[in-house]
Amino acid sequence: MRTEHRDLDDAITALAMTAVPDQLQMARLKKRKLRLRDEIAMIEDQMIPDIIA
Numbered sequence: 001m002r003t004e005h006r007d008l009d010d011a012i013t014a015l016a017m018t019a020v021p022d023q024l025q026m027a028r029l030k031k032r033k034l035r036l037r038d039e040i041a042m043i044e045d046q047m048i049p050d051i052i053a
Contacts, residue, residue: 001040008033 012029015021 001036001043005033005036005040008036 008029015026
């Protein structure tokens with residue numbers, strides 16, 4: 001998932017560098033990247049137990 005997140009970041013950067021970036025495609029990539037970030041955070045939260053001090 002982290003690799004896909006990095007790949008999306010690279011794809012967004014490459015798309016932004018084009019002469020006329022496709023705004024719709026860029027928005028879709030950013031939305032997917034945010035969704036992946038949320039999924040990664042959710043999985044990490046499940047892996048790390050809550051410690052009540």
